[in-house]
Amino acid sequence: MKVLVPVKRVIDYNVKVRVKADGAGVDLANVKMSMNPFDEIAVEEAIRLKEAGTASEVVAVSIGVKQAQETLRTALAMGADRAILVVAADDVHQDIEPLAVAKILAKVVEAEEPGLVLAGKQAIDNDMNATGQMLSALLGWSQATFASELKIEGDSAVVTREVDGGLQTIKVKMPAIVTVDLRLNEPRYASLPNIMKAKKKPLDEKTAADYGVDVSPRLEIVKTTEPAARQAGEIVADVDTLVAKLKEKGIV
């Protein structure tokens, strides 16, 4: 079984996000970019499936600017076998919407015929939480989102999902789309020799046009603003003062 892992290049989660003064978006020039943290978990899970003999090949895909090559190299260094870059934008500030990403991924799936697609639950830049579900809809496949446990049993996947009420376990028919949550695993670091090896692994380059997908956004960005800042309050001396303050506010 082949496993396809879509990985997105996003602002590193440790970087302090700054909104551009003209309201045109978030400043992404010269900031550290990394693989979306959820996608690292998806790559890790795919590699573990391969190590367990369940998966035969792990293919990483990224859609966006040319620089997403680096993200794919990271996936290859972690242990993916090959990578596909679909160039769909020139400007690092142009985000490709989940619907367009899902349409491109659907074409890649048609060509690659994986048994499983392991995506992240959400990209930490747009916080959409949509691509996996959309891909699954376009393919007419089953979906299991927010996975914290994944077991392949014959032609089904048994997935434990993190939901508002706790945990839900479902059994989905393969081929399936699974989106991964933070507690599925702890992704490995790529070792130096593996980073060197990754440079020689195949990385195919395509464009959105090759797949005949129109990536023009459906959501026009009117403006981007900073949220209202919270004022830091006061440091209280002790528990008694804290209790007094809360009583003063009338909430306890």
Added chain:
Amino acid sequence: MAVLLLAEVTDGALALDATAKAVNAAKTLGDVTVLCAGASAAAAGESAAKIDGVSKVLVAEDPALGHRLAEATAALIVSLAGDYSHIVAPATTDAKNVMPRVAALLDVMVLSDVTGVVDADTFERPIYAGNAIQTVKSKDAKKVITFRTSTFDAAGEGGSAAVEAVSAPGDPGLSEWVEDKVAASDRPELTSAKIVVSGGRGVGSEEDFKIIEALADKLGAAVGASRAAVDSGFAPNDWQVGQTGKVVAPELYVAVGISGAIQHLAGMKDSKIIVAINKDEEAPIFQVADFGLVADLFQAVPELTEKL
């Protein structure tokens, strides 16, 4: 314009708070029809009919709709979509599972976690863990939206909408439910509680989390946790507050032994009053706290519980 609103139904019962908040958010967009779907949903439909501002309730009952599996629920919504300009839901994990699937089947983009309605086409939503607010105008004919419940007040009760049964398109047979692991609790629900007491890695163990729970119980509060506390096994996953957990905005949020990473702040910084208890005076949580107490939590929390 008309709105179809997917109600939050769990095991046949309506989650009133989340649904009523979404109704309030959707009201300005047009007449609101609420859809209650489930293996059993009639009782939920009766409750939904009483929410102020609901003009009609549709009840779809089918074994395939039990446990809100995405494929069957999305197929049902798409079968009803023709009549509506907006298809909306509260941004629960159930709706986040279903609504993007609905959007893709309708060939439209989804608007996730909307926090503001500007007009029928234009919406505000937080991005980058709430570090930026984006205003977007949808060019799609139909809008598919989830509303972040913590930013909207719940619509009141007193309505008496007509209830109508609709049939489900049948089971696509792609997924089956195996089990739920849901911890029963007498405490208020995290996303609707007036007070939330959360513990972080600083609490140190599942055993010591009891002092967080004791404070919460004294205050009649819900209990929350940071990701680090959940990952370390001190607290169950459904207590996680933050960018990838639950978003809360209670009257009072008490953060204990939590450093204040942006991913955590994303889930609680709209709380009315924030109290932070942390032994490190440099902890970033103090930058958003109305009242900060620099202290060892093992002393301060039991003392606070006693003195309240």
